[in-house]
Amino acid sequence: METKDTAASACSCSASAQAPSCGCDAAVRSPAEIRTTDSTITPANRLDHFAARWGWKRESHRVVPGLYRLGNPSTESPVFASANYTLSFDALRSALAGFDAWILVLDTKGINVWCAAGKGTFGTDELVLRIQSSGLENIVSHRKIIVPQLGAPGISWPEVLRRSKFLMEFGPVRARDLSEYLKTHKATPAMRRVEFPLWDRLILIPVEFVHVAFPMVIVAAVLWVLAGPVAALAVVSAVLAGTALFPALLLFIPTQDFSTKGLILGGVVAIPFAVVFGTNPLLPGWANAAGAATALLVIPAVVAYSALNFTGATTFTSRTGVKKEIFRYVPLMAVMAVVGSVAGITLGVSRLLGVI
């Protein structure tokens, strides 16, 4: 009742230019406008998805939160909750092609459902707030809302029921299973499982790489000048191994720990460089040893560190485990990087000074 009232007497400030100075809570008091959407993914949508995958304008892949009409929904039509990240919302609306439904978009600050649930923004409070501010109970006659399964870390169904009278139903993990799910409203075990298949890993490579591309170019350029093109190539190889090869090969590299997987992959990548640096007939034995040691210590350390950081992007690593990994391996990585760098710097300085 209260919700209907606030919805009708929309906060006067919300549409004005002085909105920031207005004390009203926009989320609660904005008018319960119902927007319309459809299931078509346009070329512009695809461009937006592509940009999102490359981390381009990270904050801008958002849809306006609130209630949406998909197709021609009635008071009996199902209600689906989604995040206001374009990739999430578009996955849902395109999966519901041919259905008449309501979509309630939560304000997750442009973050996907699972991450937002982990952070609590795709959460009980926000869902209850959106149910109330949209006036949903006057729009549909039933009291059910279908929430994506991966929203569960943020949303507590008993709490939502108590506070909004809406009973939550956990839909499948993937929106593309919805049409099958909606036949019986029962998910098969496969629909409930999160996997991390090759394509899901490959699609993360751009954003992983973009993060380190600039520092990589700088370091490679500096090393090219100081130590030659092979050293520059070693830097690029280490970074590409850590950000691209590692996600691709994740499940094929032996051992469970990401750090040890990274050390193994880095070790393999380092071998050719160790051979090149370690077999220079013009240099004395110790210099060859220092060159090989630099490659064999620094490259695996860099790849292992990237590998460890990839845990944050995977679908299965636990906090307890990642913490254990940090304490077990980060000191080792640091020692390897320092000793390897000292060997490399000693070698470089010796050459610059004409000692060798």
Next chain:
Amino acid sequence: MFKSEEVHQNLEAKKNPSGFFDSYSETSLKYDPDRCINCKRCTQVCPHAVFAEGNEHAELANPASCMECGACAKNCPVQAIEVQSGVGCAWAMIGAALRGKDMDTECSCGGDAGSCCGQSEKTGCGGK
């Protein structure tokens, strides 16, 4: 504490006696089947089939697969499940450790102040 914790850990110990090169064999998940009312919500929300349906109560079928997302505990109406949830985000945890802050509170993506994924600007969580 829950009595099943012991059972859980023994089970894990058998599976991987050394825990060598496997930091993920133990988790903070605790389950008390005696409290379970068999509502099956945990089996619906778990993305790794850690819980399986049982006759009397849910079964802890696959505890080593737990990623501590916290979905089960959050949606258990009788608090039969406990887990220290949070995103295993090494980036933010290492950052917190280097700044001398507590790794647990600093990287708690589950809490209101959590900003793990946001700070590292990663898509994270499989980009779903």
